[in-house]
Amino acid sequence: MARTLRLLRYGALGLGAVAALLPFYYMLIGALQKKRDTSLGGLLPDPSNLTLANLSGIDDSFSLTTALLNSLIMTAGVVACTLVFGLLAGYALAILHFRGRGLVFALVLLVQAVPFQLLMIPLYVMVVRYFHLADSYAGMILPFAINSVAVLIFRQYFLQIPREIFDAARMDGASELRILRSVAVPLVRPAILTAMLVTFIGPWNEFLWPFLITKNPDMQPLAVSLANFSQSNSTFQANPMGAVLAGACVLAVPAVVLFLLFQRHFTSSNLGSAIKG
Amino acid sequence: MTAPHPHRQETRAAGGSPSGPQLQGSSRPVPHASARAGRQPRPRRAHRVERWLGRHPFGLALTAPYTIFVLVVFAIPFGFGVWMAFHDYFFTAPGVSVPHPFVGFDNFTAVLGDGDTQRAFRNLGVFMAINIPLTVVLALSLAAALNAATRWSVFFRASYYVPYVTASVATLAVWLFLFSGSGAVNHALGAWAPDPSWLANKHLVMPLIALYVTWKQLGFYILLYLAALQNVPRELHEAALTDGAGRWQAFRAVTLPAVRPVTSLVILLSLITSGQIFTEPFLLTGGGPNGASLTPALLIYQRGLEQGEPDAAAAIGLILVTAVLILATISRRVMERN
Known part of the structure; x- marks a missing residue:
């Protein structure tokens, strides 16, 4: 009885893993195929039908390096803003006493409940028409520049640090800015890694917002370029499916590798609504 | 944690009590300056600033x-x-x-009388009816199996999570080719392949999108359940078994009630995600065939930006958010009643 149960359990777990990973295997094998082979035999690697040409084939439609660079700039901008503003706000909420602190903390919680589909159109109108930020990195970064989850991560971390440390520095006559720079920031380093991992994936994978505000192909991040590429019927490609899947691999690999490297940091308490796309 | 700060001792010696009881997460500002007793009196203006802005206006x-x-x-x-x-x-x-x-x-009456809006919300209903139960059942069973498993658990957990961290654009490209008319799935099904094929079939396209979203999000929900399951005392389960309960009975009597808050959360989060379904129909079908995979979020984009009716789009957005809020309230009531 216990044996059957264990067999059943591992059977279910194995089946789940196959279902989760099979599309990724197909992504890889499809990206390497010289000629599209949709038959079941095509699922197995056939040495005579393998090539890396699909990757360069993308460049006929859009510049892979430009798109990657745009993705990188957008992601780096979002992560940098999230870390700086998240750390400042988290520190203030945990350590400092000031008027309106309760209100700010309530905002942090409330903001997470506002659904993006409600903001999509008005935000688009504001950013494109009033701020004139269409086709710009600033426009891409703006809606993600502050992440409430990052604020909460930093706040939680600062709450665990004995408050006497900050009071002592203050008694020694250190200015508030000095305390922040020389005491708070060095102490909170481990939280910076967590916040970085949690915020990296969102902007890297984000499609809808950059798709809305970038019409210039030279400004589009990879997710948008790739989506446009797979929508256009690129029949002039030797293997259009291979080219799209090769692009998908390029988009997928950084996030997956980062996740596998820092797996233990991806815990349920850290994630929440931080990951979109 | 880092080594204790050298000044900490000094503070204690100076008698400066660590500024009163600190309520974690408390939003109450502490306006008075009693902790500063014993320090030289400060100018009146500083007191006034403190009264109005709090002890640390720098915040x-x-x-x-x-x-x-x-x-x-x-x-x-x-x-x-x-x-x-x-x-x-x-x-x-x-x-x-x-x-x-x-x-x-x-704007609301115009939008509600529109066939596209009604279709989009009906499609969303189909999506939720498949996605939410499937997510709860699969995530809970896999998490329970994972919780009991001793070997390979890191591998399993990581593999369930990989779809969740991968861009929708990348994974949707794969699904698009897998489920295309001459794709690998239809090859595998042979004579059982649906006609018209998955993405062109108005009865199958929404269930397929629901299946995709379940697949993509499952890893995250498994993680939520796993954290809750690890907190269920093993003795409770064993006690139920010794009392003669079957494994299924023990699961229902012990495990299920213990993870009920997580189930409530999973349903809530799934509801919220459902309202945002845009990229999937946009990239897989563009809303077709004939509106069969149109979702409210996609409709907001089409009406607002493609057809230049932002007022109608905003009205759809408000209806959508209200609908999701109502469903979320109902689900919370139901989950917390028993």
Whole structure:
């Protein structure tokens, strides 16, 4: 009885893993195929039908390096803003006493409940028409520049640090800015890694917002370029499916590798609504 | 944690009590300066500043970027969206100012009477009816199996999570080819392949999208369940078994009630995600065939930006959010009643 149960359990777990990973295997094998082979035999690697040409084939439609660079700039901008503003706000909420602190903390919680589909159109109108930020990195970064989850991560971390440390520095006559720079920031380093991992994936994978505000192909991040590429019927490609899947691999690999490297940091308490796309 | 700060001892010696009871997460500002007793009196102005801005006005400066951000990216667009939904708003050439008269609920009645809107919300209903139960059942069973498993558990957990961290654009490209008319799935099914094929079939396209989203999100929900399951005392389960309960009975009597808060959360999060389904129909089908995979979020994009009716789009957005809120409230009531 216990044996059957264990067999059943591992059977279910194995089946789940196959279902989760099979599309990724197909992504890889499809990206390497010289000629599209949709038959079941095509699922197995056939040495005579393998090539890396699909990757360069993308460049006929859009510049892979430009798109990657745009993705990188957008992601780096979002992560940098999230870390700086998240750390400042988290520190203030945990350590400092000031008027309106309760209100700010309530905002942090409330903001997470506002659904993006409600903001999509008005935000688009504001950013494109009033701020004139269409086709710009600033426009891409703006809606993600502050992440409430990052604020909460930093706040939680600062709450665990004995408050006497900050009071002592203050008694020694250190200015508030000095305390922040020389005491708070060095102490909170481990939280910076967590916040970085949690915020990296969102902007890297984000499609809808950059798709809305970038019409210039030279400004589009990879997710948008790739989506446009797979929508256009690129029949002039030797293997259009291979080219799209090769692009998908390029988009997928950084996030997956980062996740596998820092797996233990991806815990349920850290994630929440931080990951979109 | 880092080594204790050298000044900590000094503070204690100086008798400076660590500023009263600190309520974690408390939002109560502490206005008085009793902790400063014994220090030289400060000028009157400083006292006044402190009374008005709190002990550390610097905190206001540090949180200012966040507050401004919330105003610009959330509060103002939110207000603007609500305003739009009740006015006749349309795009004009830059610099041209035209009146946008108040039209009451006209946008809402127009949108609700529209076949596309009704279809989009019906599709969303189909999506939820498949996605939410499937997510709860699969995530809970896999998490329970994972919790009991001793070997390979890191591998299993990581593999379930990989779809969740991968861009939708990348994974949707794979699904598009897998489920295309001459794709691998139809090859595998042979004579059982559906006709018309998956993405062109108006009965199958929405269930397929629901299946995709379940697949993509499952890893995250498994993680949530796993954290809850690890907190269920093993003795409780064993006690139920010794009392003669079957394994299924023990699961129902012990495990299920213990993870009920997580189930409630999973349903809530799934509801919220459901309302945002845009990328999937947009990339897989463009909403077709014949509106069979149109979702409210996709409709907002089409009406607002493609057809230039932002007021109608804002009205759909408000209806959608209200509908999701109502469903979320109902699900919470149901989950917390027993």
